Amino acid sequence: MKYKSQSVAKLYFIAAIALFVAQILFGLIMGLQYVVGDFLFPTIPFNVARMVHTNTLIIWLLMAFMGAAYYLIPEEAETELFAPWLATLMFWIFLAAAGATVAGYLLFSYSDLAELTMNELLPTMGREFLEQPTITKIGIVVVVLAFLFNIGMTILKGRKTSINLIMLLGLVGLAVFFLFSFYNPVNVVRDKFYWWWVVHLWVEGVWELILGAMLAFVLIKVTGVDREVIEKWLYIVIAMVLITGLIGTGHHFYWIGTPDWWQWWGSIFSAMEPIPFFMMTVFAFNMVHKRRREHPNKVATLWALGTAVMAFLGAGVWGFLHTLSPVNYYTHGTQITAAHGHMAFYGAYVMISLAMISYAMPLLRGRNAANPAKSQVLEMWSFWLMTVSMVFITLFLTGAGILQSYLQRVSDNPMPFMVVQEQINLFYWLREIAGLVFLIGLVLYVASFFVGQNEPEAVVADR
Amino acid sequence: MAQAFTKAMARNIFYGGSLFFFLLLLALTFQTEADFPSRDNRAALEGPKGTQIAEGKRLWEENDCIGCHTLLGEGAYFAPELANVYTRFGNSTDAIKGFIASRPADGIPGRRSMPQFNFNDEELSALAEFLKYVSEIKTARNWPPNIQG
Numbered sequence: 001m002k003y004k005s006q007s008v009a010k011l012y013f014i015a016a017i018a019l020f021v022a023q024i025l026f027g028l029i030m031g032l033q034y035v036v037g038d039f040l041f042p043t044i045p046f047n048v049a050r051m052v053h054t055n056t057l058i059i060w061l062l063m064a065f066m067g068a069a070y071y072l073i074p075e076e077a078e079t080e081l082f083a084p085w086l087a088t089l090m091f092w093i094f095l096a097a098a099g100a101t102v103a104g105y106l107l108f109s110y111s112d113l114a115e116l117t118m119n120e121l122l123p124t125m126g127r128e129f130l131e132q133p134t135i136t137k138i139g140i141v142v143v144v145l146a147f148l149f150n151i152g153m154t155i156l157k158g159r160k161t162s163i164n165l166i167m168l169l170g171l172v173g174l175a176v177f178f179l180f181s182f183y184n185p186v187n188v189v190r191d192k193f194y195w196w197w198v199v200h201l202w203v204e205g206v207w208e209l210i211l212g213a214m215l216a217f218v219l220i221k222v223t224g225v226d227r228e229v230i231e232k233w234l235y236i237v238i239a240m241v242l243i244t245g246l247i248g249t250g251h252h253f254y255w256i257g258t259p260d261w262w263q264w265w266g267s268i269f270s271a272m273e274p275i276p277f278f279m280m281t282v283f284a285f286n287m288v289h290k291r292r293r294e295h296p297n298k299v300a301t302l303w304a305l306g307t308a309v310m311a312f313l314g315a316g317v318w319g320f321l322h323t324l325s326p327v328n329y330y331t332h333g334t335q336i337t338a339a340h341g342h343m344a345f346y347g348a349y350v351m352i353s354l355a356m357i358s359y360a361m362p363l364l365r366g367r368n369a370a371n372p373a374k375s376q377v378l379e380m381w382s383f384w385l386m387t388v389s390m391v392f393i394t395l396f397l398t399g400a401g402i403l404q405s406y407l408q409r410v411s412d413n414p415m416p417f418m419v420v421q422e423q424i425n426l427f428y429w430l431r432e433i434a435g436l437v438f439l440i441g442l443v444l445y446v447a448s449f450f451v452g453q454n455e456p457e458a459v460v461a462d463r
Numbered sequence: 464m465a466q467a468f469t470k471a472m473a474r475n476i477f478y479g480g481s482l483f484f485f486l487l488l489l490a491l492t493f494q495t496e497a498d499f500p501s502r503d504n505r506a507a508l509e510g511p512k513g514t515q516i517a518e519g520k521r522l523w524e525e526n527d528c529i530g531c532h533t534l535l536g537e538g539a540y541f542a543p544e545l546a547n548v549y550t551r552f553g554n555s556t557d558a559i560k561g562f563i564a565s566r567p568a569d570g571i572p573g574r575r576s577m578p579q580f581n582f583n584d585e586e587l588s589a590l591a592e593f594l595k596y597v598s599e600i601k602t603a604r605n606w607p608p609n610i611q612g
Binding site for chain 2: 031033034036037038041042045046047048049051110111114115119120123125126127128131154162184186187188189190192193226229230232233235236238239242247248250253254255256257258261262263265329330332333334335337338408409410414415416417418421431
């Protein structure tokens with residue numbers, strides 16, 4: 001850690017990990033509800049567990065992105081953060097808002113929560129991933145604006161690197177497209193159309209800029225490869241992200257009452273969306289291969305390579321599987337979508353966040369370069385357990401999705417939804433078991449922060 | 464990568480490409496808006512049931528129906544698709560109302576069950592009218608593929 005104010009990142013990272021644990025616990029509840037339908041009913045109905053699962057994911061990723069920004073932007077800009085106190089204040093506001101929202105989901109019925117938070121004044125609730133009460137959404141906007149002001153001023157007074165500018169651009173885009181969450185017309189087609197301006201333009205657009213900037217930063221640090229080379233790669237990758245991904249939004253506009261011509265635009269452009277992910281994989285492996293130093297933080301490098309591979313598989317390959325409109329006609333809104341969503345989010349956004357945390361946390365905790373071997377080995381175990389179990393979760397859901405699509409939509413005698421669900425029960429059980437293995441991996445991950453901290457550490461060696 | 468290809472060129476491709484395709488997305492969005500009236504069943508929203516449908520959508524949202532069901536394929540995958548539930552229930556709003564009203568409060572042992580929301584008759588009618596409106600949106604290839612959703 002080069003600048004004192006970077007230390008604010010630590011708060012964000014700790015909260016991110018805590019919310020990650022909550023996310024996985026509620027994921028396991030939902031997974032069990034798929035096979036034991038009345039589990040925790042009606043105390044925690046499925047929709048509540050799902051809201052907690054998806055909303056804690058979004059919040060902890062935002063926490064990790066903010067923590068990453070507070071860490072890497074001062075270091076890149078070669079100056080202290082503009083207002084460290086503001087970053088700390090915003091952290092507590094954000095955490096309190098997130099905690100209150102999750103408590104609201106669990107303690108009240110959703111309709112009571114809507115009434116309590118006066119949803120009727122500006123109705124924004126009850127849409128997938130945007131379930132937060134309007135007041136929470138406004139809170140998110142305030143926190144993000146203060147955050148953007150803080151990092152923007154830091155960049156202004158310091159060195160302007162490409163990584164910093166791309167990180168800032170991604171985060172500004174995140175804020176701008178979130179504003180569409182306040183637009184909620186009665187017209188369902190229009191509602192859905194602009195809902196994707198938040199959801200797609202986040203995860204298949206501006207978030208990938210944030211991902212790219214974080215990956216480039218970690219790679220510069222652990223490989224020592226020349227910044228010019230890494231930033232050139234970064235520009236090409238994110239250029240391809242937006243060139244394919246902006247019009248690629250069209251793959252969500254096949255069946256929601258939007259015009260037929262979106263089938264062509266969506267299919268052609270989204271079919272190219274794996275290209276930037278493949279380039280990212282080549283990029284990460286190339287840089288590590290050409291490394292100029294032997295950085296002792298092996299596990300950060302492992303996460304960085306892991307995210308490059310798993311983002312390509314999850315977002316690229318599993319996205320491509322069902323992105324062409326003739327295929328999507330049968331798979332839209334089935335377990336295929338769930339399979340893709342799980343591996344894509346884990347591969348792209350969870351793993352890059354953990355790569356960043358893995359790189360920065362030892363430094364934030366006062367070590368010179370990396371965690372001791374004992375801690376790193378444990379973290380590597382957690383890497384493999386979580387990653388392999390996520391591969392299996394994805395494979396099981398894909399199996400479930402193929403059968404579901406066939407039985408419910410392709411076969412000559414289409415069966416009702418609930419009948420089909422019983423037919424594919426076995427896959428849901430297997431998914432739940434894989435989920436338990438994921439939890440074990442997560443427990444080891446948390447444990448890795450508490451072992452071997454008194455042992456001596458290795459130093460960065462030139463190669 | 465060849466040295467002739469510089470970082471500045473990569474940066475220009477990024478800014479130029481992103482700007483071009485964002486403007487293209489805006490153009491396609493304007494065209495989509497122009498095409499909406501022929502597809503989005505706005506006649507129902509502007510007709511005598513308009514207020515009821517709007518009320519139905521509010522109830523749909525404030526009870527987080529999307530947390531279990533899909534609507535036009537979007538939402539959660541825990542419970543049946545509802546964009547065509549009106550046709551699946553024999554083009555009957557009464558059947559929809561009856562189904563929602565009859566859910567057991569304590570669920571069904573060992574099985575998935577929809578919660579009992581204790582809607583009054585007016586609310587049930589609003590929800591049913593909302594679902595009827597959605598079923599009459601003109602989707603490409605008349606998605607969902609069949610009556611089962």
